[in-house]
Amino acid sequence: MKIYLIEDDLEMQELLTDYLQNHDYTVFAFDDPVIALEALSSRNDYDLVILDLMLPKLDGFDVCKKIRLISNVPIIISSARGNLGDKVAAFEYGADDYLAKPYEPKELLIRMDAIFRRIKGLVGVQQIGEFQIDERKMEILQDGYPLELTRIEYEIFILLLHHPNQVLSREYISGHLKGENYNLKDRAIDMHISNLRSKLFDDFKSPKYIKSIWGVGYKFIG
């Protein structure tokens, strides 16, 4: 991941550069905002900009504005000015976060991660064994390949995945599906499980994923 750091306090610049490099980021540091803007507009290989507000030649807000004209790269403001007015202006001009100096480099790092996670849509994606649940997409991937599930199949499978190795009774399943008030009869559930198994290429006699618990219900083997 490539970070553009625009910071004219060379001591701070070096500190942040070292810290980020130690955390596997590639850092391009600039003390001149004009040169930084030139670099940004000629290249397109940056993943995040860390921007100081007090800069020579050009005001940090202007830099922010100018970046937004050419790119939607995440921008974190790193500034000694921490009053509300500056924050309002920064967010107004399109910044994603604002850190008031002095701050722990670690905090910069976790805020960067939060932004990346949000941008990449990684929030809410859960990995359970070889299955990946993306609730926003309403999709479950098995080893990266999407399963073609109907709505109830999807919801039953999510319920199972969320309770690995626990026996879920048919009653529990029927009562805990997300969304409307389903009222699934036992045999309907059996049918859905059967269809789920076939889509997972699972075999009820020696199940890899969904085990029948005789007299009770089903269990996901996690």
Next chain:
Amino acid sequence: MKIYLIEDDLEMQELLTDYLQNHDYTVFAFDDPVIALEALSSRNDYDLVILDLMLPKLDGFDVCKKIRLISNVPIIISSARGNLGDKVAAFEYGADDYLAKPYEPKELLIRMDAIFRRIKGLVGVQQIGEFQIDERKMEILQDGYPLELTRIEYEIFILLLHHPNQVLSREYISGHLKGENYNLKDRAIDMHISNLRSKLFDDFKSPKYIKSIWGVGYKFIG
């Protein structure tokens, strides 16, 4: 936009509720995290959670974790504890931002906006696949050529474009159009989607752009 506020300090709760309501947000306030979690898991109509860390019964971090199991809703931590360790933990558990009390409500507001903007892809240039949104002209260009959309078609399509690959329920669509005061019935939405598809030369049986998610809603394929 619907905000879930989980805060047991009733004074703070009222202050934030009033402030946010004055800024056109619908606020559901909870002082009991268990009840809040129940509400979150049974409904799916929230756009953001503001979460205090010090709560009765359940630790705020646990609440955060539990929310992440069922939703990718943006979470902003609002806590009296402001040390680095708490921040690290909060972001670790999937929070999007962290405000240490006391803070100006205005700062909460601008940080919320920054998150929404980022989620909706409203930052900077709006090019989504072969579509380019020109909000000033109220136009959507496909490969440079403007689509002839009516107002509601335009707004529905923007909503879809801003959530690529995500399943949007009819309820969500109806509740999140720009004008905000629409109250589209399900079949009206279907009709608009049908008209949109025909203008995009899309085919519902093997859609290139708008896929129907049976029993739920629609999804833009991005």
Next chain:
DNA sequence: TTAAATGTAAATTTTTTGTAAAAAAGTATA
């Protein structure tokens, strides 16, 4: 061995969706 429970193919029912066409609501124009 037997009665209860489960698996599942096939049939059936229910729900949801697509869309044409009509009706209603909203805008613009003369």
Next chain:
DNA sequence: TATACTTTTTTACAAAAAATTTACATTTAA
């Protein structure tokens, strides 16, 4: 204001998809 035009919503019905039930074979525990 009256009129034509546009947009939006509703209605209605066919088609599609999903969910459920049925029926019978199979499996299981006692």
